[in-house]
Amino acid sequence: MLRAGDVQAGDNARPVSFLTGTLFQFLNPKAWVMTVTAAAVFLPRDFGPVARSAYMVGITEAVGIPCLVIWALFGRSLKALLASPRNRRIFNICMALALATTAVAMVAK
Numbered sequence: 001m002l003r004a005g006d007v008q009a010g011d012n013a014r015p016v017s018f019l020t021g022t023l024f025q026f027l028n029p030k031a032w033v034m035t036v037t038a039a040a041v042f043l044p045r046d047f048g049p050v051a052r053s054a055y056m057v058g059i060t061e062a063v064g065i066p067c068l069v070i071w072a073l074f075g076r077s078l079k080a081l082l083a084s085p086r087n088r089r090i091f092n093i094c095m096a097l098a099l100a101t102t103a104v105a106m107v108a109k
Contacts (some may be wrong), residue, residue, distance in 0.1 A: 057061075 001101050016024070043052055063073055082088045 038060060039056060043056060047055060078091075082091055
């Protein structure tokens with residue numbers, strides 16, 4: 001992150017499709033950890049399979065949608081700030097320090 005430069009969009013660049021993005025989530029380890037943890041902590045044992053599925057979808061959507069909206073709004077507000085190379089460099093330094101601090105804290109425990 002510390003040495004990250006400007007992102008250059010190529011002529012062939014195109015966004016990931018909805019289907020590809022959805023299928024990619026099956027390879028996302030954070031999604032698997034979140035799903036297993038949420039099921040272990042929040043899933044009532046006395047529900048049937050359909051009710052259990054509906055319950056989990058309801059909980060994950062009730063938590064996920066507001067979080068994603070906040071994440072998107074925060075990212076959009078950063079776009080103008082990070083347009084300047086100087087600001088982007090400062091941001092990258094701060095993020096690199098935060099990442100290194102997190103790694104040290106995880107190893108130290």
